[in-house]
Amino acid sequence: MTEQIIFYMLTAVVLFSALGVVLLPGVMHSALCLGLCLAGVAGLFAALGADFIFAAQILVYVGGIAVLILFVVLLAGTKADLTTRQINDAWLPALLICAAFSWSFDKITRYFSGIIATTAPHPTIRAMAGALLGDYAVPFELVSVVLLASMTGAVLFGRRKAE
Amino acid sequence: MTEETIQPKLSEPVFNHSNGRLLMPETRYWPTQMWKSPWSLPTYRRGAAVLAGLITGIAGAAWFLGEAGPRVAPLYSAAEQFALSKGVPAFIISVLWTFIKGAILLAAPLVNALFAVWWERKISAHIQSRMGPMYVGWWHGALQTVADGLKLLLKEDIIPETADKFVHMMAPVVVVIPAILAFAPVPFGNELVYADIDIGTLYVFAVGGVSVVGIIMAGWSSGNKFSLLGGLRSAAQLVSYELPRTFAVVPVIMLAGTLNISAIAGLQAGYWGGIIPRWLIFYPVVGQIAFIVFLIASVAETNRIPFDIPEAESELVAGFNTEYSGMKFALFFLSEFAYVLLSCLLMASFFFGGGAAPLPFLDFLPSWAWFLGKVLILMFCFLWFRWTFPRFRVDRLMDFNWKFLLPVSLLNIAAAGLLIWFLS
Numbered sequence: 001m002t003e004q005i006i007f008y009m010l011t012a013v014v015l016f017s018a019l020g021v022v023l024l025p026g027v028m029h030s031a032l033c034l035g036l037c038l039a040g041v042a043g044l045f046a047a048l049g050a051d052f053i054f055a056a057q058i059l060v061y062v063g064g065i066a067v068l069i070l071f072v073v074l075l076a077g078t079k080a081d082l083t084t085r086q087i088n089d090a091w092l093p094a095l096l097i098c099a100a101f102s103w104s105f106d107k108i109t110r111y112f113s114g115i116i117a118t119t120a121p122h123p124t125i126r127a128m129a130g131a132l133l134g135d136y137a138v139p140f141e142l143v144s145v146v147l148l149a150s151m152t153g154a155v156l157f158g159r160r161k162a163e
Numbered sequence: 164m165t166e167e168t169i170q171p172k173l174s175e176p177v178f179n180h181s182n183g184r185l186l187m188p189e190t191r192y193w194p195t196q197m198w199k200s201p202w203s204l205p206t207y208r209r210g211a212a213v214l215a216g217l218i219t220g221i222a223g224a225a226w227f228l229g230e231a232g233p234r235v236a237p238l239y240s241a242a243e244q245f246a247l248s249k250g251v252p253a254f255i256i257s258v259l260w261t262f263i264k265g266a267i268l269l270a271a272p273l274v275n276a277l278f279a280v281w282w283e284r285k286i287s288a289h290i291q292s293r294m295g296p297m298y299v300g301w302w303h304g305a306l307q308t309v310a311d312g313l314k315l316l317l318k319e320d321i322i323p324e325t326a327d328k329f330v331h332m333m334a335p336v337v338v339v340i341p342a343i344l345a346f347a348p349v350p351f352g353n354e355l356v357y358a359d360i361d362i363g364t365l366y367v368f369a370v371g372g373v374s375v376v377g378i379i380m381a382g383w384s385s386g387n388k389f390s391l392l393g394g395l396r397s398a399a400q401l402v403s404y405e406l407p408r409t410f411a412v413v414p415v416i417m418l419a420g421t422l423n424i425s426a427i428a429g430l431q432a433g434y435w436g437g438i439i440p441r442w443l444i445f446y447p448v449v450g451q452i453a454f455i456v457f458l459i460a461s462v463a464e465t466n467r468i469p470f471d472i473p474e475a476e477s478e479l480v481a482g483f484n485t486e487y488s489g490m491k492f493a494l495f496f497l498s499e500f501a502y503v504l505l506s507c508l509l510m511a512s513f514f515f516g517g518g519a520a521p522l523p524f525l526d527f528l529p530s531w532a533w534f535l536g537k538v539l540i541l542m543f544c545f546l547w548f549r550w551t552f553p554r555f556r557v558d559r560l561m562d563f564n565w566k567f568l569l570p571v572s573l574l575n576i577a578a579a580g581l582l583i584w585f586l587s
Contacts, residue, residue: 001254028383032330035376055365063372063405070379071398074391125362125422 006047014040026082027073035066052125225532232354232530268346268357272501279500280308283546290550318489325386326486334384335487335494337377342498342505345370349508350425352531353518363424364416367509368409371464374498375401378483381495385486393482396472396557401464403564408460410572411453414579415443415513424509428517437523442516449582452575454514456568461506462548463564465499469552472560503545504538511537 017040020033042057132140239260246256281296281304288295296304322331348363350356360366375398382394419427433441444450463470479485484495511517515537518530555563 002258028327029330032376032380039373051360051362052365055362055369059365059369059372063369063375064402067372067375067379067398067402070376070383071395071402074379074383074395074398 003047007044010040010043010047013037014044022086025085027084028070028082030086031066031069031073034069035062038062038066049122050124052128221535222528222532225528225535228529230353230529230531232352235354264357269343271346271351272343272497272504275504276497276500277308277312279503279542279546280311280496281305282542283549286543286546287550290547312493315489315493320491321486321488323386323486327384327386330380330384331486332491334377334381335491335498337380338374339377339494339498339501341370341373341377342501345505346501346508348424349505350428350512350517350534351508352529352534353425353429355531356425359423359425362422364412364422364427367424367505368405368412371502371505372401372405374502381487382483385483387486389480390483390485393479393485396479397466397483400466400470400472400560403561404460404463404470404568407456407564407568407572408464410569410576411457411460412513413572413576414449414453417576417579417583418443418446418449424512425517428512428519431516432519434523440516440519440521442514442519444514446582449575449579450514452571452578454510456572456575457510457513458544459568460564461510462545463560465502465506465545467499467503467545468549469555470560471554472557503542507538507541507545508534510541515541 014037017033017037021030021037024030024033038057038061042054042062045057046054243256243260247253284307285295285303287293296307298304299310300306322328345367347358348356348360348366378397378401379394382390382392382397385391415427416422419430421427421430431440431442435441435445439445442450444454484492487495511534518533520526520528520533
């Protein structure tokens with residue numbers, strides 16, 4: 001009962017804020033809606049009992065990526081950003097593609113809908129740490145090499161020319 | 164110059180021509196005379212006696228009341244039995260209990276703001292040789308913050324013409340809600356936790372970081388260049404200082420082996436050689452560096468001097484909260500003091516053993532009293548810094564973070580690894 005109320009509330013938040021991201025005029029409003037949408041997704045994770053994913057979602061997406069996007073909007077914003085229409089003439093194909101994706105997702109999730117955990121969720125952090133730093137240590141480190149490469153590239157591009 | 168010429172015996176207030184102040188008989192040589200022998204001043208003696216009496220009184224009350232945490236569970240089961248016997252469904256009881264616990268938790272930042280604002284004004288006043296609020300309330304302006312709160316409630320709520328109305332209205336809410344939510348996994352004593360979750364540390368840092376969004380919203384939506392600059396600076400500063408702040412806690416997590424805050428606090432019980440407490444700050448080098456980095460980054464996270472460049476009065480009016488008035492303005496302050504309290508609670512749990520007594524024979528006091536004492540001492544440091552350090556320049560603020568604090572905290576993680584390898 002409680003779970004369902006919370007689920008539908010969070011889903012409404014996620015869906016309406018996601019619509020706001022693409023429909024609202026003004027880049028700033030879209031960016032704020034994106035933050036709300038990501039926070040709603042974090043709430044869904046929490047409702048499913050995925051505690052680590054919930055905190056990581058808030059930490060990385062709401063506290064990191066949404067803030068960086070807001071930062072970019074503040075720094076690189078122009079006056080036209082406030083009133084630009086978000087929808088162009090390609091809205092019908094976009095809608096069709098979205099419908100197709102939603103339909104496919106529905107098919108996939110329907111297949112798994114019978115598999116619902118009946119036990120209470122338990123903390124995942126120890127198992128996750130064991131997997132990340134034990135069994136999957138090499139892929140984990142490889143991913144961080146990719147991040148390091150992108151950071152080095154950013155520094156290289158951002159560096160002033162030495163003249 | 165003899166003592167006679169410096170200290171003529173006067174019974175009336177006199178005007179001191181050298182500094183242009185009216186001197187009262189009791190206080191006319193304060194504070195210069197204080198450095199000689201503070202106990203020669205009757206006001207100083209009286210103040211020290213009042214302070215000692217307050218501390219003894221609070222400690223005595225704490226000893227009388229005893230441990231609070233273990234009393235909650237029987238209370239809850241009794242209330243649950245009573246409600247079940249009256250035919251209330253269990254689902255409603257659990258929801259109600261959650262709301263009641265939430266309301267009790269909400270009281271922590273609210274009462275803290277009432278107290279801390281008054282305390283900050285008193286500390287600032289005494290550092291600057293003033294008296295601070297003295298009239299409202301019966302004792303040393305004790306009800307000044309209540310009066311200020313009422314004034315702020317009655318004030319007109321001004322929304323600027325150029326403001327984005329909805330975002331302007333929502334910004335204080337977005338700032339204050341994470342500040343309250345972040346208190347959920349923080350212990351106030353043994354078994355005094357709202358939600359004893361396994362990822363407590365991560366949760367606090369994650370939720371606390373969301374307030375930046377509200378600050379950016381406030382800065383952008385006000386339609387004021389000072390607000391916008393303040394919001395930008397604040398976003399840059401908070402995002403930057405979050406890194407060393409989080410990295411400073413990593414050695415704590417490595418040494419404790421858990422993310423649960425009350426478990427980290429609980430692991431520090433006990434004494435080395437029966438005298439030195441097993442607090443994390445007493446781990447050689449690693450503990451001290453982690454604490455200092457965490458303290459500096461926490462001061463920066465709460466936008467307080469010397470890191471208050473987002474709201475620097477002399478250059479930005481008041482930064483992101485320039486265009487706020489009334490209760491919305493008060494909400495920003497509420498969240499600032501809530502974060503100060505949160506940082507102090509976290510430091511008490513991470514580095515100072517939580518509810519553990521500093522000496523073995525002092526453990527007759529309950530854990531919540533030790534928590535309160537440690538938090539108050541740490542909070543005094545926060546308020547003390549504000550009135551003793553000058554403000555950082557904005558570029559030096561960033562240099563200090565990226566070129567000093569971050570490398571130090573990363574090295575500290577490596578040192579913690581070495582320490583664990585050495586200890587095992």
